[in-house]
Amino acid sequence: MPYFCIAIFLIAFNSMSKPSIPRGTRDFGPKVMAKRKYILNTIEQVYQSFGFMPLETPSMENLSTLTGKYGAEGDQLLFKVLNSGDYLKDISADKFESKVLTPLISEKGLRYDLTVPLARYVVMNQNEVSFPFKRYQMQPVWRADRPQKGRYREFWQCDADVLGTPSLLCEADFVKIYRQVFSKLKLTGYEIRINHRKLLEAVVEKADASAHFKTITIIIDKADKIGIDGVKNELINLGLNETQTSVILSLLNKQAFNAANLANIKSALPDTENANKAIGDLTQLLELLNHQTDFVYLDGSLARGLDYYTGCIFEVVPTDVQMGSISGGGRYDDLTGIFGLKGISGIGISFGIDRIYDVMEELNIFPADGTKFTDVLFCCMDEKAFAYCLPLADDLRLNGIKTEVYPDTSKLKKQLDYANAKNISWAVIIGENEMNNNQLAIKNLVSGEQELIDKNALTLFLEKL
């Protein structure tokens, strides 16, 4: 066998014997899980404090539910599940072409987002759902995207939506939800950027460029990346003249969200339906926030590239770390219309857990004790010590102290290494001497200090801390 063949054989053998996971997916080991749970629990708590109720939908949806809802590109990115059993049985061989064959051999796909399943759920359960329906949903979604840094094929979304009311109180609640979530997470460097779909429309109307509305929103949405000059060039390439371009460029500033700025915008715009609706909504939102606008900015360039928003649009961007938006959302007029239930206005936001995780990691603001899984480890130096310590361990657990007993009588060093690897704060060491004197040796694994205490004093000793 020539050398290169051996090399190929070894590579093949290696990849056979070593298990792996699919590209773009991840295992979340204990330490990562603890931090993810911290983020998820914080968001969930805040959602609940505003009266949002949990919903979970199946991972698999019928492809008839998913297809056509995310544009042509989205359809490409759906993960499709092969029909079970002998799925080719009734299919003739002349169907051997993926576009033709796929609908015949696959009826189900993996959830692509949490919004379409919400719409589907509400339509299916419209008689039981009481409106306004406030639900939150925190589940993984799947997209057959090309994996790259920060982009995964399986990732979590954490959505909250209110369906069935046009009230701007919802917008105000979501601003408060943002501030509460990030305040609890101790994330202080961020901006909540707000815009209004109809403000964009009013400005494009004023520029007499409504025919290009969609393209223009896509261009200004890129302002962060390509700069003002880049936007200007693209607008001119689109065929807009100097005057039109400068009207649209006037959008591109980010300003404080206050009454004076709203009045300025109003006076700069003609008295159109779109302008009045946008300024009216934003004014009402400002009032519902009682003019408390910390972290909130009015960002005329915010378009979020999405067709279906019809009112206020939100985006949250971290300011101390180079990273895209960590949350987004907005109001839509007709989410459930795609499944035949018309006239249900709604609004929703979605947190990007992976990015929030990365931001918090980079800023090192996860709580230091967040990855402590166990408070106390009992270390038995001989077999008799198990009977001595097990009732104590039970007692600690009843008092809410996470406790484990090292399962054998390994050398102390090995047991303490285990404790250190798990970030455990206290070791309670029990050998012949301790048992004879009805005592325990308790070692602080952070300071290294060790002391002897009475056997019955343990719970009290630990509760004092």
Next chain:
Amino acid sequence: MPYFCIAIFLIAFNSMSKPSIPRGTRDFGPKVMAKRKYILNTIEQVYQSFGFMPLETPSMENLSTLTGKYGAEGDQLLFKVLNSGDYLKDISADKFESKVLTPLISEKGLRYDLTVPLARYVVMNQNEVSFPFKRYQMQPVWRADRPQKGRYREFWQCDADVLGTPSLLCEADFVKIYRQVFSKLKLTGYEIRINHRKLLEAVVEKADASAHFKTITIIIDKADKIGIDGVKNELINLGLNETQTSVILSLLNKQAFNAANLANIKSALPDTENANKAIGDLTQLLELLNHQTDFVYLDGSLARGLDYYTGCIFEVVPTDVQMGSISGGGRYDDLTGIFGLKGISGIGISFGIDRIYDVMEELNIFPADGTKFTDVLFCCMDEKAFAYCLPLADDLRLNGIKTEVYPDTSKLKKQLDYANAKNISWAVIIGENEMNNNQLAIKNLVSGEQELIDKNALTLFLEKL
């Protein structure tokens, strides 16, 4: 068009317009979710109190990881995910047969259980994992089984395993975990049934029927369903004589887990390696439990039909409700061997959430306030009331009281209907009069009583309760 054609057309139209979910999958609406979360959180809390750490693995695994791990039937039940892109591009049309085609067009499958992914994770991360590795994992799994009552194609498993120690302390911990979980869930009617794989082997040895060991375990495992006579018949059909049969039937009793019964079993068995190991393990387990064996029974018929258990076996069965086991587990000697890491002994259990849910529902033991999503609803009778109540709502939330403001000024009846549908306890009603007098009308939605209180007294009023 003849009548039957119209009927078919209507059915087709109907099924097109009404969205649905795949067979065997479920939506979990808010009330069901609240109860499921209650069970899951309880189990998680108990797992954590024993030092178990969270792990999550991807929903999709490579089919090379999954195939061959669950027997031929299991392979049939794997949901396979179609490769993305033009998956037929490089495949010739003569492969048009599902057995041949499938491996060419599908490389990934959905997780079938949480045990194989655990083994895969530990092998992939063996240098970072510190043993004994105590992990819990609560995630959905998927099986392309025929859906029926209580059997779903997507369902949750809640596993805990300890890898890397043969210590019977783990067995003792799992017995305690069972008792704590069910005690917290207020489920008092259940039995923890214990057996030992090697006790089964010792008895079958004594009956001189070791050649039929696997078949015999399958037969006695059915004792619950077919009765002692049924077991006897099947053993005789297998070719066993009267003496052999009666030795094996002696297994079929369920008895208290205590030293006297263990001694009896020991004296009834020949002095073999299997008998000594089984009695030795069970005796040590009894001692580690400090002879506290409430809820625990020794059940000689327990075999759990699974090949890979090598030591103690567990099963939990509810006794007040007709239902199969709600948890099971046991010790295995070589879980990670399938991926090339030999000699890692382990033990694990798994809770069946769906059945626990059904048992608790039937016994009506879910906490009454478990489906309260909101504590207080503010009902505004005119627009000015929003500014009046919003700071109060913020304040209640800061005090941990789940609060929402009805988003518009609908008639009071409509707002209270919403509160009732959501199980809300308190409505705070604000109209002209209340605002003029700096008051709030607070209505207890359970008793129907209503009183006026001072605006600033609200938090105190609610905290008193």
